[in-house]
Amino acid sequence: MTTVIDRLNRPLKKKPSGGTAETPRPVLRERGQHEVFCGLTSIIWLHRKMQDAFFLIVGSRTCAHLMQSAAGVMIFAEPRFATAIIGERDLAGMADVNDELDKIVARLLERRPDIKMLVLVGSCPSEVIKLDLSRAAQRLNAEHHNNCRVMAYSGSGIETTFTQGEDTFLTALIHDLPAAAAASPQSLLVVGTLGDVIEDQFARIFQGFGIEHFSFLPSRLSSSLPAVGSNTSFILAQPYANDAAKALIGRGAKQIAAPFPLGEQGTTSWLSAIAERFNVGTARFAATTDPGRARARQAVAHSRKDLQGRKVFLFPDSQMEPSLARFLANEAGADILEVGTPYLHKNHVSGELACLPETILVSEGQHVDNQIDRARAAKPDLIVCGMGLANPFEVEGFTTKWSIEFVFTPIQGYEQAGDLAELFARPLRRRALLKVEA
Amino acid sequence: MELATWTYEGPPHIGAIRVAASMEGVHLVLHAPQGDTYADLLFTMIERRKTRPPVTYTTFQARDLSGDTAEIFKDACRDVAERFDPQLMLVGASCTAELLQDDPGGLAKTLDLSVPVVPLELPSYQKKENWGASETFYRLVRACSSGWQGDSGPDAERQKTCNILGPTSLGFRNRDDVEEVKRLLADLGVRVNVIAPLGATPADLARLPGAGFNVVLYPEIAAPAARWLKKTFGQESVTVQPIGVGACRDFIAAVCACAGLPDRAKCMQERLSWYSRSIDSNYLTGKRVFVYGDATHAIAAARICEEELGFKLCGLGTYSREFARDIRAVAEHYDVAPLITDNHLDVEDAIIAAQPELVLGTQMERHVAKRLRLPCAVISSPVHVQDFPARYSPQMGAEGANVIFDTWVHPLMMGLEEHLLQMFRGDFEFHDDVSASHLAAVAPQDHSASRPVELASVEPEADEPDVLTWTDSAERELKKIPFFVRGKARRNTENFAAERGLNPITIETLYDAKAHFGR
Ligand code: SF4
Ligand code: SF4
Numbered sequence: 034m035t036t037v038i039d040r041l042n043r044p045l046k047k048k049p050s051g052g053t054a055e056t057p058r059p060v061l062r063e064r065g066q067h068e069v070f071c072g073l074t075s076i077i078w079l080h081r082k083m084q085d086a087f088f089l090i091v092g093s094r095t096c097a098h099l100m101q102s103a104a105g106v107m108i109f110a111e112p113r114f115a116t117a118i119i120g121e122r123d124l125a126g127m128a129d130v131n132d133e134l135d136k137i138v139a140r141l142l143e144r145r146p147d148i149k150m151l152v153l154v155g156s157c158p159s160e161v162i163k164l165d166l167s168r169a170a171q172r173l174n175a176e177h178h179n180n181c182r183v184m185a186y187s188g189s190g191i192e193t194t195f196t197q198g199e200d201t202f203l204t205a206l207i208h209d210l211p212a213a214a215a216a217s218p219q220s221l222l223v224v225g226t227l228g229d230v231i232e233d234q235f236a237r238i239f240q241g242f243g244i245e246h247f248s249f250l251p252s253r254l255s256s257s258l259p260a261v262g263s264n265t266s267f268i269l270a271q272p273y274a275n276d277a278a279k280a281l282i283g284r285g286a287k288q289i290a291a292p293f294p295l296g297e298q299g300t301t302s303w304l305s306a307i308a309e310r311f312n313v314g315t316a317r318f319a320a321t322t323d324p325g326r327a328r329a330r331q332a333v334a335h336s337r338k339d340l341q342g343r344k345v346f347l348f349p350d351s352q353m354e355p356s357l358a359r360f361l362a363n364e365a366g367a368d369i370l371e372v373g374t375p376y377l378h379k380n381h382v383s384g385e386l387a388c389l390p391e392t393i394l395v396s397e398g399q400h401v402d403n404q405i406d407r408a409r410a411a412k413p414d415l416i417v418c419g420m421g422l423a424n425p426f427e428v429e430g431f432t433t434k435w436s437i438e439f440v441f442t443p444i445q446g447y448e449q450a451g452d453l454a455e456l457f458a459r460p461l462r463r464r465a466l467l468k469v470e471a
Numbered sequence: 472m473e474l475a476t477w478t479y480e481g482p483p484h485i486g487a488i489r490v491a492a493s494m495e496g497v498h499l500v501l502h503a504p505q506g507d508t509y510a511d512l513l514f515t516m517i518e519r520r521k522t523r524p525p526v527t528y529t530t531f532q533a534r535d536l537s538g539d540t541a542e543i544f545k546d547a548c549r550d551v552a553e554r555f556d557p558q559l560m561l562v563g564a565s566c567t568a569e570l571l572q573d574d575p576g577g578l579a580k581t582l583d584l585s586v587p588v589v590p591l592e593l594p595s596y597q598k599k600e601n602w603g604a605s606e607t608f609y610r611l612v613r614a615c616s617s618g619w620q621g622d623s624g625p626d627a628e629r630q631k632t633c634n635i636l637g638p639t640s641l642g643f644r645n646r647d648d649v650e651e652v653k654r655l656l657a658d659l660g661v662r663v664n665v666i667a668p669l670g671a672t673p674a675d676l677a678r679l680p681g682a683g684f685n686v687v688l689y690p691e692i693a694a695p696a697a698r699w700l701k702k703t704f705g706q707e708s709v710t711v712q713p714i715g716v717g718a719c720r721d722f723i724a725a726v727c728a729c730a731g732l733p734d735r736a737k738c739m740q741e742r743l744s745w746y747s748r749s750i751d752s753n754y755l756t757g758k759r760v761f762v763y764g765d766a767t768h769a770i771a772a773a774r775i776c777e778e779e780l781g782f783k784l785c786g787l788g789t790y791s792r793e794f795a796r797d798i799r800a801v802a803e804h805y806d807v808a809p810l811i812t813d814n815h816l817d818v819e820d821a822i823i824a825a826q827p828e829l830v831l832g833t834q835m836e837r838h839v840a841k842r843l844r845l846p847c848a849v850i851s852s853p854v855h856v857q858d859f860p861a862r863y864s865p866q867m868g869a870e871g872a873n874v875i876f877d878t879w880v881h882p883l884m885m886g887l888e889e890h891l892l893q894m895f896r897g898d899f900e901f902h903d904d905v906s907a908s909h910l911a912a913v914a915p916q917d918h919s920a921s922r923p924v925e926l927a928s929v930e931p932e933a934d935e936p937d938v939l940t941w942t943d944s945a946e947r948e949l950k951k952i953p954f955f956v957r958g959k960a961r962r963n964t965e966n967f968a969a970e971r972g973l974n975p976i977t978i979e980t981l982y983d984a985k986a987h988f989g990r
Contacts, residue, residue, distance in 0.1 A: 065550075066508070066527060066528055066529070066530050066547070067505045067508070067530040067532075068511070069505060069506065069508065070509055071506025071507075072506075073506070074509075093482065093566035093567070093595060093596070094475075094480075094481065094566065094595065094599065095481070095482045095484075095507060095565060095566045095567075095595070097475050097476075097477075097478045098481040098482060098485065099506070099507075099509045101477050101478060101853075102509060102510075102512070102513055102517075112476050114476070115474055115475060116474075116476075116478075118472065118474075118478075119472060119596065120473060120596055121596045121597050123472055124570075128472070130472070133472035136472075137474050140474070141474065157504040157506070157566075157567035158566055158567050158570060160533070161536070161567055161570045161571065162570060189504070189506070189533075190505040190507060190532075190567075191504045191505060191506075191531065191532050191533040191535075191536065191567070192532075194505065194506075402550075402554060419512070420512040420515060420516050421508055421509075421511030421512045421515055421523065422515075422523065423515065424515045424516070424519060424520070424521065425515060425520075425521060425522050425523045428522065471521070
């Protein structure tokens with residue numbers, strides 16, 4: 034066989050009980066208060082990624098306030114997001130909401146001729162009043178298509194949780210991708226926002242593999258959207274791109290299944306899945322990845338002493354939790370108590386969960402008060418949770434790692450494996466360091 | 472529909488959460504979609520609160536909309552009553568839930584809870600955060616103190632006690648203002664009955680009518696409650712906010728009048744007065760200052776600028792529409808145009824037009840000032856985490872005046888530097904592009920141009936005859952004027968030239984205009 038199946042070399046340790054991924058693990062499904070962000074927050078990183086896009090939320094003052102509270106420290110001359118705030122007149126039907134929206138868009142595009150893609154973002158209020166933003170996008174596209182593409186997706190709290198906002202965005206984007214010609218060469222599409230620096234690292238590795246045609250979604254510019262067709266193979270770089278995967282399959286692309294590229298093992302498995310699809314030889318795979326693997330192992334080792342044997346409890350936030358837990362358990366030697374996730378896509382994370390011991394509780398959804406009770410009772414050494422919970426837990430004597438940093442920090446790939454471990458280790462080291470109490 | 476990047480105030484339910492989070496024994500059940508819990512981190516992160524704010528959100532999702540969201544709300548109420556056992560429950564809806572029309576108040580009533588419930592109407596599409604806070608506080612005060620049975624006849628001892636109304640969680644420097652005002656009142660021999668909402672329980676609110684009078688520290692939050700207390704129990708209110716030396720004196724006089732004490736305003740001990748008198752502050756005279764914020768802080772700042780620091784107000788504005796009239800009166804008094812808007816772009820335009828040398832504003836004006844490379848200090852909410860400092864930093868009372876002197880003068884170029892900059896205009900290491908030595912490296916620039924993006928569209932045709940132009944030598948001479956007054960000089964000169972039909976502008980015109988206007 035010419036392909037490398039590096040996974041056979043056990044890059045991901047199987048759970049000790051000997052069960053297989055097919056045995057369904059019981060999942061605790063809870064309904065109650067969800068202490069999570071809505072999908073609008075995805076705009077904070079999406080607008081940095083796509084440099085010619087403007088995100089216009091159609092929502093309420095609450096939505097504008099959320100964006101400001103979450104992104105308020107970023108001081109930009111001309112931020113590339115804003116909210117069209119629905120007012121009383123719009124609700125009372127005194128103003129035609131669509132006309133109002135058209136006016137705002139016209140003014141905005143006039144003011145910002147540099148914007149090449151305008152993204153209308155649906156919110157809870159716009160969805161509850163059934164304002165059809167996809168239709169609005171079509172209409173506006175017809176009007177402005179010469180200078181600007183207009184599209185729409187939902188970032189509302191009722192439809193999306195945090196990173197799911199990116200998924201709905203990508204899904205909408207995928208409908209807009211140009212079709213690749215039937216005779217086009219085999220190409221690779223990496224799906225899910227990655228830091229620019231990580232994209233560049235992966236690009237070098239793909240080149241090392243000899244893969245000629247590869248691209249990332251979302252692209253840095255709306256003008257360089259990749260084409261997609263039956264010769265496209267795609268791989269998810271982020272676990273939350275579930276609908277995006279479905280949409281790509283709908284357009285004929287073929288999915289490469291793999292764990293997510295966190296840590297040395299996750300990255301190796303992810304890359305080897307790609308290598309397998311593109312028939313990269315064993316020697317070539319090793320030559321391209323060995324130095325990175327060695328560096329990643331070395332870098333993670335620095336934090337291992339802080340994390341070894343530590344009990345970790347993860348609250349739901351971004352859907353990255355199963356992958357983070359797998360990394361913590363396999364590469365940093367931590368004991369996982371509970372892995373919460375806002376949404377559990379069985380197929381996409383089954384590989385991650387299969388490596389975790391049976392004793393771990395996997396929970397989907399949330400009843401935050403119950404989950405807090407469970408966390409307190411379990412007495413973890415480290416709680417991974419949102420900023421609404423972190424400081425209160427610290428005051429109770431727990432050590433916390435606030436979870437949105439995993440979305441806002443480059444953590445994927447070999448060169449970031451050490452940084453990822455460090456994110457978990459730092460609060461533990463800090464607690465040991467400080468001789469003052471909360 | 473209204474386009475906004477930044478909003479000075481959150482929606483009204485944020486105000487309700489602030490009041491609930493200020494108090495003890497109160498829990499708010501908020502009908503809201505999944506995602507609106509972001510509000511929690513304003514408290515846990517920006518204010519660094521040690522506990523979760525006492526709010527339970529229903530966090531409904533799309534799949535719940537086809538079912539019974541009212542039932543989800545009722546479950547949340549029952550759960551809160553059992554789990555948190557509050558002394559009082561507030562119920563309300565956020566903007567999305569308002570559209571569902573589930574009527575939280577009515578639903579809570581059907582539950583027959585043993586906890587008293589105060590329903591809130593928070594019209595999200597009309598009103599904002601401060602309104603929500605003041606409405607919530609008013610509803611709470613009414614609900615708790617209506618049943619007052621105590622003494623309210625004339626009594627010299629009672630007359631010397633007051634309530635402090637208005638300080639809240641997430642209020643700008645409220646924590647330390649309260650300490651400072653307590654100290655001020657203690658020095659006068661006035662006893663504090665209840666401080667609310669910050670730190671108060673529902674039982675404390677029930678005791679409000681027991682005081683002789685009310686001190687309204689933040690009218691944005693407490694004015695409606697104080698009005699109701701006056702109407703119902705005849706309590707007078709002190710409505711001067713003791714921010715700045717003069718205002719503190721007036722405050723003391725008003726307190727003494729209410730308490731039946733001789734006026735002791737002269738006893739105030741602060742350092743602002745002397746610092747501002749000392750010759751080092753001479754160069755502050757006539758500095759052009761733009762002031763914007765909530766009404767209370769903007770009005771106080773205007774007076775301090777004009778009467779205590781010797782600045783020249785060149786703009787005064789607020790986003791507190793409820794207090795537009797007060798702002799207009801103050802603006803007229805100091806002869807500037809009032810700006811009543813909650814649109815940050817309007818504020819930015821007004822700052823550009825006013826060409827100030829110092830901006831006193833909110834977090835948003837900090838963004839604008841940074842971009843225009845203007846010195847800036849924060850005087851009002853909304854603010855970020857750095858304006859909830861660890862150190863004692865009131866705005867009110869004697870210490871508040873000291874804090875204000877330091878904070879406002881700090882970002883300005885120091886006197887000696889300013890002089891040398893004028894002497895050696897083209898100095899190679901000491902020029903326009905470096906800032907005051909004691910500040911971080913923020914390079915100032917010529918901000919006399921308008922917003923860059925918009926400028927492009929109004930760029931005149933070069934050969935249009937009636938467009939004012941500058942000769943190269945005049946333009947070079949203009950550059951020699953220190954950056955912090957250059958914008959003003961450019962505008963004055965252009966007005967001067969336009970009025971007299973002088974075109975192009977020469978060095979002569981520049982100096983003629985300078986002589987005409989004075990500095
Ligand atoms: S989209 Fe929904 S959850 Fe998000 S801020 Fe707006 S109203 Fe709140
Ligand atoms: S982490 Fe702290 S500083 Fe950063 S945005 Fe949040 S509150 Fe502000």
